[in-house]
Amino acid sequence: MAAELEIVSREALFDLALRLGDTSLVLGHRLSEWAGHGPLLEEDIALSNLGLDLIGQARSFLSYAGEVEGKGRDEDKLAFFRNAPEYKNLLMVELPKGDFAFTMVRQLLFSAFHLPLFRRMINSTDTTIAAIAAKAEKEMSYHLRHSSQWVVRMGDGTEESHARCQKAVDDLWPYTGEVFEVDNNARELIEAGIWVDPEYLRDEWNGTLDAVLNEATLKKPESGWMQSGGISGTHSEHLGHLLAEMQSVQRAYPGLKW
Amino acid sequence: MSDNKDMMPLWEVFVRSKNGLSHTHAGSVHATDAEMALQNARDIYTRRAEGVSIWVVPSAEITASDPSSKGEMFEPSGTKIYRHPTFYDIPEEVGHM
Numbered sequence: 001m002a003a004e005l006e007i008v009s010r011e012a013l014f015d016l017a018l019r020l021g022d023t024s025l026v027l028g029h030r031l032s033e034w035a036g037h038g039p040l041l042e043e044d045i046a047l048s049n050l051g052l053d054l055i056g057q058a059r060s061f062l063s064y065a066g067e068v069e070g071k072g073r074d075e076d077k078l079a080f081f082r083n084a085p086e087y088k089n090l091l092m093v094e095l096p097k098g099d100f101a102f103t104m105v106r107q108l109l110f111s112a113f114h115l116p117l118f119r120r121m122i123n124s125t126d127t128t129i130a131a132i133a134a135k136a137e138k139e140m141s142y143h144l145r146h147s148s149q150w151v152v153r154m155g156d157g158t159e160e161s162h163a164r165c166q167k168a169v170d171d172l173w174p175y176t177g178e179v180f181e182v183d184n185n186a187r188e189l190i191e192a193g194i195w196v197d198p199e200y201l202r203d204e205w206n207g208t209l210d211a212v213l214n215e216a217t218l219k220k221p222e223s224g225w226m227q228s229g230g231i232s233g234t235h236s237e238h239l240g241h242l243l244a245e246m247q248s249v250q251r252a253y254p255g256l257k258w
Numbered sequence: 259m260s261d262n263k264d265m266m267p268l269w270e271v272f273v274r275s276k277n278g279l280s281h282t283h284a285g286s287v288h289a290t291d292a293e294m295a296l297q298n299a300r301d302i303y304t305r306r307a308e309g310v311s312i313w314v315v316p317s318a319e320i321t322a323s324d325p326s327s328k329g330e331m332f333e334p335s336g337t338k339i340y341r342h343p344t345f346y347d348i349p350e351e352v353g354h355m
Contacts, residue, residue, distance in 0.1 A: 042298035049301050
């Protein structure tokens with residue numbers, strides 16, 4: 001780690017680790033909200049498994065963020081004692097879980113981008129980021145497989161499941177632009193070979209989505225105006241509610257362990 | 259999900275815990291088709307690193323022995339203890355078998 005910090009600023013690396021960690025944490029939490037509410041027992045457990053993969057990734061990224069920051073904050077401090085404006089997650093993942101179609105379409109859009117992202121990050125010049133990516137890549141591969149299957153089933157299913165799926169695609173689409181955003185911090189890391197220019201992932205992302213949506217008889221919306229703000233800390237009203245619930249125990253009993 | 263029986267038939271799940279061992283019955287899942295059955299089996303029966311390979315078989319495709327013919331099927335072997343390979347002296351050099 002020390003070697004990297006000579007060529008990039010601590011702030012930039014901290015920012016990236018938060019961006020990845022927060023995104024995984026918030027989506028993991030949204031998936032955990034399905035526990036006990038899944039459409040069938042098998043899928044209830046599957047959703048918890050997906051959520052736990054993401055919370056594991058969040059733990060690794062946030063723990064590294066704390067190490068880079070060097071102020072003694074561990075992953076729990078970062079997860080449970082920051083407010084919404086300090087969170088750097090993508091807006092897409094903080095939206096309420098919605099119906100099962102919405103949850104699966106979001107998982108598809110998310111994993112279709114994050115699979116190629118992590119696959120390239122395995123070659124990151126930052127060895128910690130590379131190691132986390134190597135583990136996360138296999139998890140994303142399964143998330144993509146699982147969500148694709150469901151989107152195809154529902155899209156090419158009944159009239160109602162098709163309509164719900166198409167609505168989810170349309171509602172989520174304006175949130176997909178954010179994954180390609182690159183700010184100054186990100187640019188610095190891309191130039192140092194620590195991170196990947198998301199523009200290189202666009203073709204693969206489009207190719208994956210075209211194949212799945214086509215088989216699911218769903219329409220991919222035209223690219224239009226895109227939401228923005230998550231990675232700079234400007235969030236929707238939903239994140240505050242999510243954090244209030246997720247952080248309530250640690251806020252009431254700081255440092256509590258079980 | 260009792261009203262889903264026709265759409266979500268039952269599948270039997272067999273998991274192999276590591277290379278060299280055989281698949282053993284782990285339980286069953288509901289699924290509309292083989293691919294969903296595999297994923298459900300993976301999510302339910304291998305989440306604590308129990309396996310390296312999974313088979314799923316439609317439960318309806320399994321032919322089972324009839325419990326009422328237990329006597330003729332299994333009792334005859336009960337008295338033939340000489341079929342167990344326990345009547346040999348194993349040389350010490352062979353070690354534990």
